[in-house]
Amino acid sequence: MSGIIERGVAVEPALRAGRDAGRKLLVTYVTGGLGSGWVDALRAMVEGGADLVEVGIPFSDPVMDGPTIQEASVRALAGGANPVGILDALRRVEVPVPLVAMTYYNLVFRAGHSRFARMLVDSGVRGAIVPDLPLDESGEWETDAAEAGVETVLLAAPVTPDDRLAELCRRSHGFIYGVNLMGVTGERASLAQSAAVLAKRLKAATDKPVIMGFGVSTPDQAVAAAAEADGVVVASALMRLLLDGGGPNAVGDAVASLRAALDGG
Amino acid sequence: MAPAGMGDPGPSGRFGRFGGRFVPESLVPACIELEAAFRVAWSDWRFRQRYAELLRTYAGRPTPVTECHRLSEALGVRVLLKREDLTHTGSHKINNVLGQGLLTLEMGKTRVVAETGAGQHGVATATAAALFGLECVVYMGEVDTERQALNVFRMQLLGAEVRPVASGSRTLKDAVNEALRDWVATVENTHYCLGSVMGPHPYPWMVREFQRVVGDEARSQCRELLGGDDPAVVVACVGGGSNAAGTFAGFVDTPARLVGVEAAGGSAIGRGIPGVLHGMHSYLLQDEWGQILEAQSISAGLDYPGIGPEHAHLSDLGRATYYTATDGEVLDALQLLSRTEGIIPALEPAHALAWLVNAARSGDVAAGTTVLLTLSGRGDKDAEQVMRLLG
Ligand SMILES: Cc1ncc(COP(=O)(O)O)c(C=O)c1O
Numbered sequence: 001m002s003g004i005i006e007r008g009v010a011v012e013p014a015l016r017a018g019r020d021a022g023r024k025l026l027v028t029y030v031t032g033g034l035g036s037g038w039v040d041a042l043r044a045m046v047e048g049g050a051d052l053v054e055v056g057i058p059f060s061d062p063v064m065d066g067p068t069i070q071e072a073s074v075r076a077l078a079g080g081a082n083p084v085g086i087l088d089a090l091r092r093v094e095v096p097v098p099l100v101a102m103t104y105y106n107l108v109f110r111a112g113h114s115r116f117a118r119m120l121v122d123s124g125v126r127g128a129i130v131p132d133l134p135l136d137e138s139g140e141w142e143t144d145a146a147e148a149g150v151e152t153v154l155l156a157a158p159v160t161p162d163d164r165l166a167e168l169c170r171r172s173h174g175f176i177y178g179v180n181l182m183g184v185t186g187e188r189a190s191l192a193q194s195a196a197v198l199a200k201r202l203k204a205a206t207d208k209p210v211i212m213g214f215g216v217s218t219p220d221q222a223v224a225a226a227a228e229a230d231g232v233v234v235a236s237a238l239m240r241l242l243l244d245g246g247g248p249n250a251v252g253d254a255v256a257s258l259r260a261a262l263d264g265g
Numbered sequence: 266m267a268p269a270g271m272g273d274p275g276p277s278g279r280f281g282r283f284g285g286r287f288v289p290e291s292l293v294p295a296c297i298e299l300e301a302a303f304r305v306a307w308s309d310w311r312f313r314q315r316y317a318e319l320l321r322t323y324a325g326r327p328t329p330v331t332e333c334h335r336l337s338e339a340l341g342v343r344v345l346l347k348r349e350d351l352t353h354t355g356s357h358k359i360n361n362v363l364g365q366g367l368l369t370l371e372m373g374k375t376r377v378v379a380e381t382g383a384g385q386h387g388v389a390t391a392t393a394a395a396l397f398g399l400e401c402v403v404y405m406g407e408v409d410t411e412r413q414a415l416n417v418f419r420m421q422l423l424g425a426e427v428r429p430v431a432s433g434s435r436t437l438k439d440a441v442n443e444a445l446r447d448w449v450a451t452v453e454n455t456h457y458c459l460g461s462v463m464g465p466h467p468y469p470w471m472v473r474e475f476q477r478v479v480g481d482e483a484r485s486q487c488r489e490l491l492g493g494d495d496p497a498v499v500v501a502c503v504g505g506g507s508n509a510a511g512t513f514a515g516f517v518d519t520p521a522r523l524v525g526v527e528a529a530g531g532s533a534i535g536r537g538i539p540g541v542l543h544g545m546h547s548y549l550l551q552d553e554w555g556q557i558l559e560a561q562s563i564s565a566g567l568d569y570p571g572i573g574p575e576h577a578h579l580s581d582l583g584r585a586t587y588y589t590a591t592d593g594e595v596l597d598a599l600q601l602l603s604r605t606e607g608i609i610p611a612l613e614p615a616h617a618l619a620w621l622v623n624a625a626r627s628g629d630v631a632a633g634t635t636v637l638l639t640l641s642g643r644g645d646k647d648a649e650q651v652m653r654l655l656g
Contacts, residue, residue, distance in 0.1 A: 107554060154290075
């Protein structure tokens with residue numbers, strides 16, 4: 001990494017500090033540009049106890065997302081959301097936790113790797129998750145991102161074989177995103193069996209923070225998903241609240257109860 | 266990297282700078298498994314023999330090349346049609362699904378999912394699934410289930426489940442999204458039977474190989490008809506680009522001018538910009554941010570904002586050239602072929618005809634030139650829509 005980075009909170013040190021403090025990490029997600037309240041929702045998530053917030057930069061064709069985040073993306077795009085507008089709004093947000101962008105590769109490619117990475121850093125976003133850019137295609141982006149000071153978080157799936165898992169853990173920065181199940185994002189009635197298996201494999205393979213996501217909605221599910229890992233991601237359930245008109249307070253309350261469950265033991 | 270010779274793109278699946286495998290980690294192992302299975306099968310003579318046998322006894326191959334006397338007279342150029350409309354199920358799509366169906370069995374999978382636009386690939390997949398005893402789910406945009414209601418019923422008759430897709434533009438692009446979402450969740454027992462030379466590696470290469478029978482047959486049939494010569498121009502319509510890729514594969518090493526024709530409202534090469542969608546790097550219709558734009562065409566099969574990566578490469582190399590035809594030109598061409606030759610084409614290959622009509626009139630294709638045109642499908646599926654449009 002090069003240059004002096006003034007904005008935002010670096011991902012991996014913050015997550016390691018949280019883990020070292022004996023806490024299960026809570027990562028939440030908000031779709032950037034969703035209505036007028038998304039920035040307030042982000043702040044409410046942090047106040048409710050999120051250790052990191054993923055900000056979705058919506059794409060027209062989100063193939064890894066289920067109905068809830070699809071709907072949030074469609075609404076945000078219909079309201080005129082675009083990467084520059086979302087990142088501009090984030091510039092004005094000072095939060096004490098890391099922010100990570102979650103988007104699809106075509107938006108990164110269209111802007112250009114270096115330009116996109118600089119835009120993120122300028123807005124205090126210090127990590128990126130690009131789910132349609134697997135290990136085999138992401139090398140150039142990882143280099144360009146790192147140069148600008150952006151940590152690229154890679155995703156591991158239940159079907160990832162051991163050799164790929166090792167490579168992925170070596171190259172992922174910030175944390176490793178463990179995908180709990182074979183499928184897209186979205187609320188599920190129960191936590192997939194595959195979650196604990198993958199979490200254990202990841203923990204055995206790396207010392208970097210391991211955070212498990214997909215299909216985690218309720219406090220009980222969060223506790224179960226975090227049991228074998230360092231933390232969890234909760235996304236669709238929170239977006240469902242916003243889509244149904246819940247507003248930032250409802251989101252903040254939901255995050256607070258997730259936090260309490262994770263801390264409660 | 267595949268040269269202009271349309272060969273094996275290698276493990277990275279690159280055609281020049283295009284192609285690749287841009288899929289979520291959950292799908293990477295399945296794509297690797299599929300590539301390995303295809304490599305083994307395609308170099309195994311027993312697999313090739315079973316495939317050839319099915320093409321002959323089930324699909325009705327070889328399809329003829331028809332010399333069009335009255336159309337030739339009307340246009341002043343010599344027109345030969347490669348008659349994919351005469352295959353079982355009425356389009357070239359059957360060639361691909363029989364290959365992928367056999368491969369599904371080889372991989373021990375019991376279920377297939379597919380996307381469809383016009384419904385031809387959906388019908389073909391449902392057909393192969395019935396033949397091989399596979400469970401079949403077809404995703405189809407809501408706009409297309411309305412335009413192609415008859416094909417929806419056909420798929421159901423064949424035992425497939427058709428799931429209408431209400432997201433996005435509710436056409437082919439969105440059907441691909443839904444099929445991919447299904448596949449991520451079901452990959453253990455499910456094969457994604459993709460319908461064109463698009464998507465992640467190995468699909469663009471594999472589907473071209475399953476379609477090259479069109480070009481290979483046409484080449485030897487033309488030689489027979491033309492006393493050992495090749496046609497000077499070879500033209501096919503391009504949605505994702507599978508009938509064109511299969512056709513071009515047979516002629517790429519001849520001096521023939523290769524022409525692909527896109528719908529004017531879905532012209533990825535004409536108006537597109539390089540980007541990544543549906544697992545591939547290719548030309549795409551998109552806005553300044555990289556959001557994918559909706560294609561607009563009367564032909565559901567060409568309503569796609571992208572193009573197969575090998576076509577993007579052939580275009581960059583200048584080995585093939587891509588043009589467009591408008592909805593109006595297409596309807597005229599469809600009627601012209603119907604009246605001069607007694608062949609009602611599907612709306613998709615009517616795009617190739619429309620280009621030829623213009624090119625012959627403008628002199629872009631000189632008088633007397635021999636042109637092979639792939640008639641990728643028959644017009645039955647479109648009759649009702651055309652009746653409304655002309656009505
Ligand atoms: C008859 C026919 N031709 C052409 C196409 C376009 O596909 P491709 O470009 O892959 O040949 C379709 C697609 O549905 C079709 O039904």
